Amino acid sequence: MDAAVPPMVRLQGVSKVYRRGSVEVPVLESVDLSIASGAFEAFMGPSGSGKSTLLNLISGLDRPTTGVVEVAGRDLAQLSDAELADWRSAHVGFIFQLYNLLPVLTAAENVELPLLLTPLSRAERRRHVAAALEVVGLSHRRSHRPSELSGGEQQRVAIARAIVTDPDLIIADEPTGDLDRKSAEQVLDLFEALHHGLRKTLVMVTHDPNAAEHAERIHHLEKGVLQ
């Protein structure tokens, strides 16, 4: 990594402890991590190793118990909940294992959702949506609801939703976990295209070694410790 270019993600001494009543459950312990801008990195590890917690901290969905989380040069601990929400809408795109599309909206409307938080006009939003659906090859399915799409198609809509605001960072939590091999390959090909073509920073959590192989770097987590 070029030392002159600040990393997209920097974690320093990050720990996370959850409380279950009076019991403290450590999930992450002293994680130090740096992810370069434009990188595609994967995190692997057994269930309960803290992968998703790490992803939540990087994406500003959760706050560390101790340590510093810096993303795109911002110390997320310094942001209030409202500022964090605004920051996420501008800088982070999310892709989930179960797609998390709103079932009452069409594919295009789902993709348009994050744009409602921007000052874009309706016409501009439509243009952005069309471009995002074009990238994932689903322009022809724009009027379909999630229930009318296959799992792979739903995940591609979710990818279009994640990139429609042109975020700095794309967070993918088990993106192929619910897909068959062929659909999973299509999704991973898209990730590669986003990585190589659009120079997006991708951080992915996965159980699937095949999926992880598409990343530039693979991190292993074991009982909350980055190996």
Next chain:
Amino acid sequence: MNYARLAWRDLRRNPLRLSLTVVAGAVGVMAFIFLRTVVDIFYSGAAVAQVDRLIVRNKVALTQPLPLSYFPRIAALPGVTAITHQSWFGGTISESQRDFFASLAIDPASFLKVYSEYTLPPEQLSAFQADPCGALIGRKLAQRYGWKEGDRVTMKSQIYPGEWTFNIRGIYDGTRPGVDTTALVFGYRCLNERLPENWKDQVGLYSVRVDDPARSAQVAAAIDGMFANSPYATLTESERAFQLGFVAMSSAILTAVKLVSNVILAIILLVIGNTIAMGVRERTRDIATLRAMGFRPFHVVMFVLVESAAIGVAAGVLGMFAAPPLLKGFMRVVESQFGPMAETVTRPQTLALAALAAVGMSLLAAVGPAVRSLRLPVAEGLRKVT
């Protein structure tokens, strides 16, 4: 796409549940309007009471008479512009309860001067005043029995023995909504002439019109002062107070009815609250997804409130439109059992109160689910499988 469309789509997520909730809410609104109107019926006499009218009755009890000789003495008092008298006859045309209606002996010459809310053609009034046993009937009563001018009605009284036959000389209407047109009134002379000596020249009460409502209390005091030490001492009160005295006799029932109407509001709250809570619980992951994308708690609360308010508005509007015809149908059934009743008018205030209550209850119902949706951490919500 916009926020409104998103809320609308969410609202229609489960059309059957939405429809059932709206219908349940509407039924609640109807029941609320229904019960409130029943309460209003009790108060209808007081509602149409004139501020410039006083009622003079026997101080001992309403059932005790007053001498007819008081008429000119009260009429001569300063501030009194008109006076009339009336006596409850309690007549029925059959043994059946359903044929009961109000019947009174009145003074034909002065009655309409005091009760100007009744109107009828002048020639009918003249014919009524010329016939000692002439009678006027209200429009609603005429419609119920198909009676018309020239018909003869024979009645038996609960108070006065024998059969009494009256000649219908006219049909009166009300000059404004809410005026009772279910009564029969006939000339006092017809009654007085047939009574035994010790019952003659006595009336039930006097109705007095004053020139200035602000001086009503003074006039009332003057009337009562005039007869204070007589065997027939009077109690004079405003017409509204007099009518509310009747309402007070049913206060326990009215309190119960009002209580039930408030319970109905609570039921609306629970029905809509349950639906909203289910909807929010089902959408936990969607809400978490929206918040992950950057939607603020404010947005989520607004979605929940708008959704709930929409249900409340739909239930309120449906209930508002359905209640009046339902009430009319109910009153028809009541009248078929208990005789003609005063016109049932659902007050606009009652309709507005019901609709506002529906919206208010729905918003209140949404508060709990909205707060719960905000308390759930986003990361935890994203993992929910619904």
